[in-house]
Amino acid sequence: MGYAQLVIGPAGSGKSTYCSSLHQHCETMRRTIHIVNLDPAAEHFDYPVAADIRELISVDDAMEDLNLGPNGGLMYCMEQLEDNLDDWFEEELDNFLDDDYLVFDCPGQIELFTHVPVLRNFVEHLKRKNFNVCAVFLLDSQFITDVAKYISGCMASHSAMIQLELPHVNILSKMDLVKNKKDLDYYLEPEARVLLSELNRNMAPQYAKLNKVLTKLVKFSMVNFVPLDLRKESSIQYVLSMIDNCIQYGEDADVKIRDFDPDADD
Ligand SMILES: Nc1nc2c(ncn2[C@@H]2O[C@H](COP(=O)(O)OP(=O)(O)OP(=O)(O)O)[C@@H](O)[C@H]2O)c(=O)[nH]1
Numbered sequence: 001m002g003y004a005q006l007v008i009g010p011a012g013s014g015k016s017t018y019c020s021s022l023h024q025h026c027e028t029m030r031r032t033i034h035i036v037n038l039d040p041a042a043e044h045f046d047y048p049v050a051a052d053i054r055e056l057i058s059v060d061d062a063m064e065d066l067n068l069g070p071n072g073g074l075m076y077c078m079e080q081l082e083d084n085l086d087d088w089f090e091e092e093l094d095n096f097l098d099d100d101y102l103v104f105d106c107p108g109q110i111e112l113f114t115h116v117p118v119l120r121n122f123v124e125h126l127k128r129k130n131f132n133v134c135a136v137f138l139l140d141s142q143f144i145t146d147v148a149k150y151i152s153g154c155m156a157s158h159s160a161m162i163q164l165e166l167p168h169v170n171i172l173s174k175m176d177l178v179k180n181k182k183d184l185d186y187y188l189e190p191e192a193r194v195l196l197s198e199l200n201r202n203m204a205p206q207y208a209k210l211n212k213v214l215t216k217l218v219k220f221s222m223v224n225f226v227p228l229d230l231r232k233e234s235s236i237q238y239v240l241s242m243i244d245n246c247i248q249y250g251e252d253a254d255v256k257i258r259d260f261d262p263d264a265d266d
């Protein structure tokens with residue numbers, strides 16, 4: 001059984017930085033994880049890249065060969081990944097052990113998990129290969145400055161949840177940039193009633209019914225965010241243990257330790 005995190009979220013939300021901090025944290029903890037780059041447009045990395053989609057195809061090549069723009073180029077590359085799951089990706093997976101822990105640093109284009117089934121098919125493939133997979137959705141805390149933006153972030157996360165049908169952890173990234181943490185409490189444990197009155201206050205009266213439905217949906221879909229401050233090891237550890245819990249990482253290890261407990265027969 002392998003373990004995997006699929007790190008997703010809007011462009012610039014901090015996915016690659018999260019991957020690199022997670023890698024460092026795990027090194028400190030003497031724990032092995034492997035970060036795989038799935039962003040064909042990525043240029044530099046602060047983590048050791050264990051496998052790289054750019055070895056299959058890069059956005060620059062796709063744009064040049066097919067005369068595509070950056071977004072079209074990216075979509076084409078991801079389709080190439082999908083077409084090569086049984087050969088290129090298979091060979092890459094062969095480099096890992098069966099119970100390895102992989103973290104996939106994904107591109108930020110929102111279309112990838114709203115419009116096309118590429119990531120969904122990628123996840124299905126991982127599941128067939130016996131991986132327990134968790135979606136890790138990052139949203140930039142700087143983005144959540146008012147209720148409308150918060151709802152928009154929830155909707156983006158929600159569509160990823162529906163599309164991928166995976167255990168799902170939502171992270172509010174870049175907490176070191178938040179001056180007044182109290183301002184965010186409001187969004188960390190949202191109350192539909194409060195969100196609704198705030199939305200109604202900011203918007204014209206004809207939106208009242210829509211606002212009511214949206215706030216109910218946010219509450220109903222149970223989208224909630226965990227704040228992450230990468231300066232704090234304890235914050236990284238907290239997020240990591242939540243994700244580990246979702247994919248049952250460590251449970252087998254516990255069994256193994258218990259199996260070999262010399263005092264067990266006492
Ligand atoms: N202060 C602060 N800046 C951050 C943090 N995480 C990311 N950044 C900055 O935010 C910018 C985007 O970070 P990335 O990690 O490249 O974001 P990404 O989601 O991988 O972006 P794309 O791959 O383009 O979608 C960079 O300038 C980072 O230095 C954080 O926790 N704190």
Ligand SMILES: [Mg+2]
Binds near residue numbers: 015016017039042105
């Ligand atoms: Mg990135």
